[in-house]
Amino acid sequence: MTSSYGPQGGDAGLRGRAAIVTGATRGIGHAVARQLAAAGARVCVTARDADEVRHTAAELGGVGAAGSVADPEHLASVVELTLREFGRIDVIVNNAATNLPYGPLMDVDPMAWREAFTVNVEAPLRLVQCAWRAWLREHGGSVVNVCTEGAAHVGPNVGAYGTSKAALLHLTRQLAGELAPRVRVNSVSPGLVRTEMARFVWERGEEELAAGLPLGRIGEPEDVARAVLWLASDAAEWVTGADLLVDGGTRVRAAGAPGAYAVHERLRAHGPARGRGAG
Numbered sequence: 019m020t021s022s023y024g025p026q027g028g029d030a031g032l033r034g035r036a037a038i039v040t041g042a043t044r045g046i047g048h049a050v051a052r053q054l055a056a057a058g059a060r061v062c063v064t065a066r067d068a069d070e071v072r073h074t075a076a077e078l079g080g081v082g083a084a085g086s087v088a089d090p091e092h093l094a095s096v097v098e099l100t101l102r103e104f105g106r107i108d109v110i111v112n113n114a115a116t117n118l119p120y121g122p123l124m125d126v127d128p129m130a131w132r133e134a135f136t137v138n139v140e141a142p143l144r145l146v147q148c149a150w151r152a153w154l155r156e157h158g159g160s161v162v163n164v165c166t167e168g169a170a171h172v173g174p175n176v177g178a179y180g181t182s183k184a185a186l187l188h189l190t191r192q193l194a195g196e197l198a199p200r201v202r203v204n205s206v207s208p209g210l211v212r213t214e215m216a217r218f219v220w221e222r223g224e225e226e227l228a229a230g231l232p233l234g235r236i237g238e239p240e241d242v243a244r245a246v247l248w249l250a251s252d253a254a255e256w257v258t259g260a261d262l263l264v265d266g267g268t269r270v271r272a273a274g275a276p277g278a279y280a281v282h283e284r285l286r287a288h289g290p291a292r293g294r295g296a297g
């Protein structure tokens with residue numbers, strides 16, 4: 019069992035809990051923070067843009083800290099702030115990520131590659147370490163890491179992103195084993211979701227993308243947020259080290275309609291110079 023706190027009824031035990039959500043000012047992180055707040059949790063939101071952080075914290079009645087997850091001091095201050103304001107930390111959602119550098123790996127600048135690992139792998143570990151030392155080791159809690167469906171296979175131009183997310187998936191399982199029984203650690207792996215990060219993939223020809231998916235549409239941030247909330251809550255109290263695919267059937271599409279994988283067609287067509295990365 020994860021904690022010194024038990025189930026609390028229909029809100030799956032999130033009422034009164036304190037949660038940290040990184041990258042929570044838009045997209046999937048924002049939907050997660052909004053749903054956590056709606057379930058009665060107090061939220062600490064982060065992102066680099068200070069105005070957006072202020073706005074989101076006010077919108078959700080929570081607190082916020084502006085900074086990059088690549089900065090260890092920022093991560094330490096997020097933990098301090100959450101404990102100071104809420105007196106506890108129950109949930110950590112490692113959502114902030116970069117999908118750069120984009121392009122073939124032979125062209126990738128090793129420093130940009132390192133940055134991808136700093137943001138996508140090292141930051142989630144550092145945040146959990148800080149929270150573990152300050153609170154989780156003694157009191158328990160749960161961690162959800164946002165990975166990607168794409169980490170299970172290779173794709174054009176997304177080698178740095180995919181490799182770092184595959185590492186995050188492994189980190190999730192390793193931490194789940196190391197931190198049990200007090201802390202549960204799981205991940206959610208989204209398919210293509212309608213956010214800024216993946217706009218270049220979905221914004222042209224969405225119908226074609228949707229038609230290639232068994233569930234007939236691309237994802238919305240709320241689809242992913244519901245899965246994150248479930249894993250974070252007491253409803254998943256006997257689940258750790260799991261990866262929950264939220265991909266509209268992306269991974270099982272080969273059994274259905276024939277045709278090329280439209281997401282990879284988009285990634286291939288999107289030149290490295292213009293790359294914002296992939297979801």
Ligand SMILES: NC(=O)c1ccc[n+]([C@@H]2O[C@H](COP(=O)([O-])OP(=O)(O)OC[C@H]3O[C@@H](n4cnc5c(N)ncnc54)[C@H](OP(=O)(O)O)[C@@H]3O)[C@@H](O)[C@H]2O)c1
Nearest residue numbers: 041043045046065066067086087114115211213215216297
């Ligand atoms: N969208 C998809 O199709 C898709 C698919 C699979 C997985 N995912 C994963 O889902 C997660 C959320 O992505 P999204 O699509 O929702 O992206 P998004 O709409 O671009 O939002 C990203 C959020 O993270 C913040 N952020 C970015 N870099 C940061 C950094 N270094 N430090 C702190 N905050 C940072 C952004 O705010 P600032 O810019 O102000 O920092 C923003 O709040 C990521 O882990 C991504 O890999 C997305």
